[in-house]
Amino acid sequence: MKKISVIFILPDLETGGAERIVTTIANHLSRDRFEPKILLLRKQGGYLSLLKEDVEIIDVKTERIRHSLKPILREIYRRKPDIVFSGFGEVNAYLSLFIKIFPKTKFIARETNVVSEHVTRKEIKFFYNFYNNYQRIIAQSDDMKKDLITHFNIKKHKIVKINNPVDFDFIDAKLKTSVRPESFRHNYKNIVAIGNLSARKGFDNLLKVFSRLKNENILLHILGDGKDREMLHQMKDFLGLDQVIFHGKQENPYQFLKHADLFILSSRYEGFPNVLLEAGACGTYSLANNCPGGINEIIQDGINGEIADIENHEGFAQKIIEVLHQSYERDSIRNSIQSRFSKNIILNEYEKVLLDLMK
Incomplete structure (x- = not known):
């Protein structure tokens, strides 16, 4: 049986959510049925080392x-793949205009955010007029899904909802070598937040919340880097938040998640936050802002976390104190995530979409 050739498209393999998901899919697709390749605009990023050797990398060397x-x-025309799987919003948008010039290739777009919240530039929004050219949109x-139908008139039958997978084997391997971070103080509650330091992740709101917790024995550890780094550091100093520690990007964030007393997701909007899944995979309870992006699909109230409104800074601060005074069953938190989002469950859904396209 001829194998189905699939080209995945990403800007690079830096350690972000979309990159993690595509790496996982490409690594674990059945080799009896599929021949996966990854086209990168630039061959760089921390996930390159995790990619299996039989996954060809196509580097188009474009900044x-x-x-x-x-x-x-040019690469699609030359290679004539059965399926092109574009996994990054801006590339998805540009590509949509040209799909019809490849009648023998099926095209899939995997969205990474709630588009109406994330895409603000008119010149990119224009391309969403051609989004129905895709055979499937994940x-x-x-x-x-609702956002694509309501704001961009995407045909309902073209959209398939597939949640993100969690690679428990990968996380557990990282946890085997993890130690309690030195910055975690034993006589304090240690809270972790992880994400790109940009407006969409809402760390400004989180700092305002922590300005209400100065008298509590609570430390906030923020992992990540981004364009708002200086602004957030200045805000921390202005608010006098000695209990907030910025750690930058961490190669093994799972040791922070495993030993945390609580994980906080402060985002203004999300796609389907991997870090919220990973916190649960590490057995850590979460408190998430009530924002668009599947939060209510991940959080099972009182089991693996809770949802509150971070814009109510005082109320969110009180919720943190309340949650920290409770105890939670780590195995139940892990099982909540594993039973719904484990790698095998989600990868089966991806394989089904790919196979159905070739019928």
């Missing part, structure tokens, strides 16, 4: 996404 369209189209959450 900017807006300059990538011509080399991407939405990670009900919020994302």
